[in-house]
Amino acid sequence: METNIQTVEPVIIAGLNTGQEDFDYSMVELAELAQANHMEVIDRIDQVIDRPNPATYFGKGKVEEIRDVADANHIPTIITNDELSPSQLRNLEEGTGCRILDRTALILEIFATRAQSKEAKLQVQIAELQYRLPRLQTSASERLDQQTGGGSGFTNRGAGETKLEMDRRTIQHQISHLRQELADIDKSEQTKRKQRAKSAIPTAALVGYTNAGKSTIMNGLVRRYGAAEEKTVFEKNMLFATLDTSVRQLTLPDQKRFLLSDTVGFVSKLPTHLVESFKSTLAEAANADLLIQVIDYSDPHYKEMMETTNETLKQIGITDIPMINVFNKADKTEIEFPILEGDDQVVISAKQDASLDLLVDVIKKHLFKDYVTTTLLIPFTDGHIVSYLNEHTNILETKYESNGTLLTVEMSVQDYQRLGKYEKN
Ligand SMILES: Nc1nc2c(ncn2[C@@H]2O[C@H](COP(=O)(O)OP(=O)(O)OP(=O)(O)O)[C@@H](O)[C@H]2O)c(=O)[nH]1
Ligand SMILES: [Mg+2]
Incomplete structure (x- = not known):
C-alpha cells in the first residue's frame, strides 16, 4: 500500500571502488534503490582501494570519516554498495554507530514492502530469513x-x-515451514500452467531490467488485444513496481491467440537467495515459447542492463528459449522508431500504437511460425466446424459451393491435425 504521507529516512550511501568498470553506475543505481525504499540520499562516500578490509569492509580511516559525516548530519543509516559478511556488518555498525544496510538487505526491504500476493510474500520472507x-x-x-x-x-x-x-x-524451522507453504501454492500454479499448456496457446514472457517498460508494453497490448475481462497491470516509474507474475490472453485481429506474461524485473547484484526464491514466479518465463527482453534504450547503461538480464536468466536456468530484444523508450532518444532490425530486434516506444503493432508482427513471426495455410471444404451439415474456424483461425477466403463451404484458412498445427480430414485436394 502506498500512502501519501511517507516519512523519508535520510541515509548515506557508501561504496568501495576496487577498479570495477561499472562502479559509478552501480552507485547511481544504489541511490535509486534507496529512493525506491523511501530514503533520501544525503551524501555519497567512496573509497578507492584494492580490496575490501576483511574486518570492516572500508579502511579504518574511512570508517571514521563515515561516522563523522553521519554524526554531523544526524544520519542514522548507512547503505553499502555490496553485500557484507556478517562480521563486517557487525564491526561497521560498531565503528560508525549507525545502522548498516547492505545492498542485499536494501533490496530485500524493497521487495518486502512491495510484495502483494501470498506467493511473493512467502518468497521474500524466505529470502529474508536466509539472509538473517x-x-x-x-x-x-x-x-x-x-x-x-x-x-x-x-x-x-x-x-x-x-x-x-x-x-x-x-x-x-520457519524457513522450511514457509517453503512448504510455497510448494503448496506452486502446485496449484503448476496445474494452471499445465492447463494452459494443454490448451496449446503459445506463450510469450516479458523479461528484463526493472523499470524497462515491461508492464507498460503488457498494458498497451492488453488494451488493444485483450478481451474486456483482461485487466491491465500496475506500471510505475520506480524500481520493482512488479513483483508478481500476471498472465493475459491476447487475440489478434487474425484470430491468432497467445498468452503474455509480465513478471519481476532484474537489477545488478540481485541477491542470490532472492533469485532462488523467485524461481517459481519466474517459472512462467521458463515455460514460455518466446522471451521478449525489454530494454530501456534511453538509459546510457542499457548494455550493462542487458548483460545483467542475460546473466540472471542463465542463473535461474533459462537458457534455450528463443528471445527477441525490444529496445524501448526510443521516444526519449534521438533514434528513429519504430524500426525492425533483423528478425528479432525492434526499436520502439511502448506508448505508441505503431510501435506495438510492429512488436506484435515480430512476436507473431516467432510464435506462429509453423502455422499452416490450407483450403478446407466443410459440408453444410458440419456448420459447427465453420463456427469453430471463424473463432479460432484466420480465414483468408470463403466460397460457397454446392457441397459445402470452401475456406482458405491459416491455422495451428494442432487444428490442422484435427481438421485435416476436411482438406480439399
Ligand atoms: N517515455 C517513455 N516512458 C516509458 C516507456 N515505456 C515505459 N515507460 C515508463 O517507464 C516507467 C516504468 O515502466 P514499467 O512498465 O512499470 O516498467 P517495468 O519494466 O514493468 O518495471 P518493473 O515492474 O519495476 O520491473 C513508467 O513510468 C512508464 O510510464 C516508453 O516507451 N517511453
Ligand atoms: Mg512491471
Whole structure:
C-alpha cells in the first residue's frame, strides 16, 4: 500500500571502488534503490582501494570519516554498495554507530514492502530469513557478559551459544515451514500452467531490467488485444513496481491467440537467495515459447542492463528459449522508431500504437511460425466446424459451393491435425 504521507529516512550511501568498470553506475543505481525504499540520499562516500578490509569492509580511516559525516548530519543509516559478511556488518555498525544496510538487505526491504500476493510474500520472507541466518548474533548485553566474564564467563558463554543455537533452529524451522507453504501454492500454479499448456496457446514472457517498460508494453497490448475481462497491470516509474507474475490472453485481429506474461524485473547484484526464491514466479518465463527482453534504450547503461538480464536468466536456468530484444523508450532518444532490425530486434516506444503493432508482427513471426495455410471444404451439415474456424483461425477466403463451404484458412498445427480430414485436394 502506498500512502501519501511517507516519512523519508535520510541515509548515506557508501561504496568501495576496487577498479570495477561499472562502479559509478552501480552507485547511481544504489541511490535509486534507496529512493525506491523511501530514503533520501544525503551524501555519497567512496573509497578507492584494492580490496575490501576483511574486518570492516572500508579502511579504518574511512570508517571514521563515515561516522563523522553521519554524526554531523544526524544520519542514522548507512547503505553499502555490496553485500557484507556478517562480521563486517557487525564491526561497521560498531565503528560508525549507525545502522548498516547492505545492498542485499536494501533490496530485500524493497521487495518486502512491495510484495502483494501470498506467493511473493512467502518468497521474500524466505529470502529474508536466509539472509538473517548467518547474521544472527548474541545480543550486545550477552556479548558484554562474555567479555567481562563476571566470575563465571564460561557458563555465560555457554548460555549465549545456546540462545543463538535456539534462534538458528527457530529460523531454520520457519524457513522450511514457509517453503512448504510455497510448494503448496506452486502446485496449484503448476496445474494452471499445465492447463494452459494443454490448451496449446503459445506463450510469450516479458523479461528484463526493472523499470524497462515491461508492464507498460503488457498494458498497451492488453488494451488493444485483450478481451474486456483482461485487466491491465500496475506500471510505475520506480524500481520493482512488479513483483508478481500476471498472465493475459491476447487475440489478434487474425484470430491468432497467445498468452503474455509480465513478471519481476532484474537489477545488478540481485541477491542470490532472492533469485532462488523467485524461481517459481519466474517459472512462467521458463515455460514460455518466446522471451521478449525489454530494454530501456534511453538509459546510457542499457548494455550493462542487458548483460545483467542475460546473466540472471542463465542463473535461474533459462537458457534455450528463443528471445527477441525490444529496445524501448526510443521516444526519449534521438533514434528513429519504430524500426525492425533483423528478425528479432525492434526499436520502439511502448506508448505508441505503431510501435506495438510492429512488436506484435515480430512476436507473431516467432510464435506462429509453423502455422499452416490450407483450403478446407466443410459440408453444410458440419456448420459447427465453420463456427469453430471463424473463432479460432484466420480465414483468408470463403466460397460457397454446392457441397459445402470452401475456406482458405491459416491455422495451428494442432487444428490442422484435427481438421485435416476436411482438406480439399
Ligand atoms: N517515455 C517513455 N516512458 C516509458 C516507456 N515505456 C515505459 N515507460 C515508463 O517507464 C516507467 C516504468 O515502466 P514499467 O512498465 O512499470 O516498467 P517495468 O519494466 O514493468 O518495471 P518493473 O515492474 O519495476 O520491473 C513508467 O513510468 C512508464 O510510464 C516508453 O516507451 N517511453
Ligand atoms: Mg512491471
